[in-house]
């Protein structure tokens with residue numbers, strides 16, 4: 599008899615009553631096998647590890663008016679939550695192109711959607727930057743709709759290996775595509791104080807930009823290694839320890855969030871690629887084509903708003919959202935990650 603076959607596998611052990619680290623959350627990471635556990639996590643207003651909950655789905659679907667036979671683009675595939683909803687409305691006869699730069703999550707999402715019945719006949723997945731939307735249009739023809747849900751997915755934020763989260767120890771990477779370009783740690787090694795101040799100020803409205811940039815540069819000059827999320831957090835903490843004790847801890851967390859965001863925007867050239875995408879977008883849309891863009895901070899929203907307004911004035915768009923649409927209070931309660939979202943839309947004239 600094969601003894602190995604008769605011994606059930608040991609349960610993964612973790613300290614305490616609930617899993618805390620990403621790896622311990624093995625149930626959440628296997629939603630097909632542990633569906634009930636995953637539902638419980640969602641009911642508690644949390645996002646299960648390895649998953650992303652799509653935001654403003656009803657508002658987006660209401661605006662895009664996707665119908666069978668159309669051709670469109672989900673420029674930010676992520677976990678595929680929006681794509682899944684779109685695909686359900688596109689069949690029969692429609693085709694969805696979907697892009698993402700993440701080389702790890704993209705094949706997983708493609709396979710997950712294929713297992714839900716949306717294979718290559720209805721879904722064309724490309725690992726590419728949405729700034730190259732013109733290439734999609736030259737292959738697909740003019741598009742009936744485009745969706746872009748900017749920023750990072752929950753899978754990327756929660757995975758310590760990616761270095762996006764201030765809550766967990768990990769390499770200070772922050773790249774959406776870790777196989778290309780410089781990590782945040784590598785970027786810090788050669789950045790000037792002026793550049794660092796500018797990006798903290800402009801990418802994240804960081805009020806303590808001077809103190810933080812000065813301390814980071816002084817640490818680098820003295821040979822301190824800044825290669826992990828917690829090493830950077832410690833330096834930010836030290837830089838603003840002049841703050842009154844009653845606000846210090848809160849301010850440290852906020853400053854860490856803002857500085858990580860500023861570095862993420864820099865290493866992924868997020869504003870540069872968004873500008874290119876917005877410029878090329880009208881040329882990729884069919885007459886009457888609809889575009890919806892979900893953004894998560896003021897730097898993104900300003901760009902979307904300005905581009906839509908300029909092109910409305912030029913008669914390129916026939917209509918744009920007068921005001922951004924915000925997720926409902928109910929959605930923000932159920933999913934706090936929705937709280938900062940702003941949705942803007944435009945219709946090609």
Ligand SMILES: C[S@@+](CC[C@H](N)C(=O)[O-])C[C@H]1O[C@@H](n2cnc3c(N)ncnc32)[C@H](O)[C@@H]1O
Pocket residue numbers: 650651652653673674675676677678679680681697698699700703726727728729747748749750751752774871
């Ligand atoms: C907020 S998530 C999208 C979530 C998705 N809507 C869903 O329902 O799962 C943003 C995704 O866009 C990707 N992304 C960000 N910037 C990109 C760019 N310039 N080109 C292509 N993909 C990008 C990220 O890698 C991430 O997977």
